[in-house]
Amino acid sequence: DTEVTQTPKHLVMGMTNKKSLKCEQHMGHRAMYWYKQKAKKPPELMFVYSYEKLSINESVPSRFSPECPNSSLLNLHLHALQPEDSALYLCASSQPGGRASSYEQYFGPGTRLTVT
Amino acid sequence: EDQVTQSPEALRLQEGESSSLNCSYTVSGLRGLFWYRQDPGKGPEFLFTLYSAGEEKEKERLKATLTKKESFLHITAPKPEDSATYLCAVGNRDDKIIFGKGTRLHILP
Numbered sequence A: 001d002t003e004v005t006q007t008p009k010h011l012v013m014g015m016t017n018k019k020s021l022k023c024e025q026h027m028g029h030r031a032m033y034w035y036k037q038k039a040k041k042p043p044e045l046m047f048v049y050s051y052e053k054l055s056i057n058e059s060v061p062s063r064f065s066p067e068c069p070n071s072s073l074l075n076l077h078l079h080a081l082q083p084e085d086s087a088l089y090l091c092a093s094s095q096p097g098g099r100a101s102s103y104e105q106y107f108g109p110g111t112r113l114t115v116t
Numbered sequence B: 001e002d003q004v005t006q007s008p009e010a011l012r013l014q015e016g017e018s019s020s021l022n023c024s025y026t027v028s029g030l031r032g033l034f035w036y037r038q039d040p041g042k043g044p045e046f047l048f049t050l051y052s053a054g055e056e057k058e059k060e061r062l063k064a065t066l067t068k069k070e071s072f073l074h075i076t077a078p079k080p081e082d083s084a085t086y087l088c089a090v091g092n093r094d095d096k097i098i099f100g101k102g103t104r105l106h107i108l109p
Helices: none
Strands: A004-007 A010-013 A018-025 A031-037 A044-050 A053-057 A064-070 A073-079 A087-094 A105-107 A111-115 B003-007 B010-014 B019-026 B032-038 B045-050 B056-059 B062-066 B070-075 B084-091 B097-099 B103-108
Touching (some): A018 A087, A031 A064, A031 A073, A073 A087, A105 B045, B003 B084, B003 B097, B019 B032, B032 B070, B045 B056, B045 B062
Antiparallel strands (some): A044 A053, A087 A105, B003 B019, B019 B070, B032 B084, B056 B062, B084 B097, B084 B103
16 A cells, blocks of 8 residues: 545635644655645655654744654644645655655645635 | 756657656765656656666666666657656755656657
């Protein structure tokens, strides 16, 4: 099973709302990632969790708050977003052990976020 | 600064017309080079991992190769269903993954 699931598939939120994106994998992977992707652009790395600990934060604004409750789940809490934050948000995971950048990633289908 | 450059940006081929996509990279301590396929509105799908110069991997009509400065994704006798954006990414020694901008491939029937 090489599936990463993400919910919801689509999300529309106002600038004053609080919402959360969820990601789940059951491949035993111990590295999990959040990416942001704008149309016709490559994915931009936001956060990396390795063994449930935040290992990389790519200078992401504090209105994005990641959480890794256990080895299978990854959340992204959203608060006071701006219209320019509208994008496809992708979750990915990769193999346990070693360095996360040495292993291929398995991506979920993404959450299409629109901020109004 | 670590960088990944893919060329061409877009490529239109007739069905059956073989070609190659290029990924040039400069990276501090290559941990791995990865090829992904992405269909519109979907997450990238993993294709290949290459670790060292001279390495080659094949899957159906695709073959990926690696040198010290670049990687090629060769596509042989493509079909319309091979149409997608192909992304190249590298992992560096700081545990970061850097993606190229991708090549949009369109195969005409």
